[in-house]
Amino acid sequence: QKEVEQNSGPLSVPEGAIASLNCTYSDRGSQSFFWYRQYSGKSPELIMSIYSNGDKEDGRFTAQLNKASQYVSLLIRDSQPSDSATYLCAARNSGNTPLVFGKGTRLSVIA
Amino acid sequence: ETGVTQSPTHLIKTRGQQVTLRCSSQSGHNTVSWYQQALGQGPQFIFQYYREEENGRGNFPPRFSGLQFPNYSSELNVNALELDDSALYLCASSGSTRGRNQETQYFGPGTRLLVL
Numbered sequence: 001q002k003e004v005e006q007n008s009g010p011l012s013v014p015e016g017a018i019a020s021l022n023c024t025y026s027d028r029g030s031q032s033f034f035w036y037r038q039y040s041g042k043s044p045e046l047i048m049s050i051y052s053n054g055d056k057e058d059g060r061f062t063a064q065l066n067k068a069s070q071y072v073s074l075l076i077r078d079s080q081p082s083d084s085a086t087y088l089c090a091a092r093n094s095g096n097t098p099l100v101f102g103k104g105t106r107l108s109v110i111a
Numbered sequence: 112e113t114g115v116t117q118s119p120t121h122l123i124k125t126r127g128q129q130v131t132l133r134c135s136s137q138s139g140h141n142t143v144s145w146y147q148q149a150l151g152q153g154p155q156f157i158f159q160y161y162r163e164e165e166n167g168r169g170n171f172p173p174r175f176s177g178l179q180f181p182n183y184s185s186e187l188n189v190n191a192l193e194l195d196d197s198a199l200y201l202c203a204s205s206g207s208t209r210g211r212n213q214e215t216q217y218f219g220p221g222t223r224l225l226v227l
């Protein structure tokens with residue numbers, strides 16, 4: 001059974017702080033990893049994808065992957081109230097195979 | 112905007128009825144995946160269509176069926192609706208598009224289904 005685990009939260013951080021979201025996965029065959037942001041009542045929106053061990057930065061977002069530990073994280077620098085949402089971690093095997101999602105972590109950025 | 116559209120946006124049905132949900136994929140994408148997202152849960156994979164053929168299926172009963180058309184748009188059909196089918200149904204498109212990673216799935220706005 002392929003599983004992706006996330007802490008459901010809520011994770012509360014003050015405005016301007018760094019938010020750290022974590023995710024573990026069970027399938028060692030997973031090769032691609034994705035972070036989606038989902039506002040209440042809306043569909044998931046892709047924020048980051050990461051395929052290799054290490055860090056990948058895009059603006060205020062940094063994704064980190066450690067395949068040996070089967071661990072993926074997302075850091076959000078200078079958190080804004082508009083970042084308040086549920087963040088979904090997803091993993092997949094090679095090619096265009098289905099995404100396996102975690103349940104999501106609810107982030108609340110307090111002004 | 113992902114370029115993926117879904118219809119209808121909301122739907123109310125009663126137990127035992129049948130429903131058809133529709134999805135238009137992003138231009139140039141040849142793969143459509145359907146997911147069910149219950150309240151407070153992550154999306155769960157239903158099935159995927161690639162060039163008009165089913166290309167993988169999750170742990171959903173046969174009353175969940177689908178189609179993909181030559182223009183790569185897709186339908187999700189659910190027969191004999193049950194209360195637990197109430198959820199947000201998401202369509203995601205992916206595939207070869209110039210300048211984009213083939214694997215990335217882009218979601219449509221979803222269809223919220225309520226079964227009474």
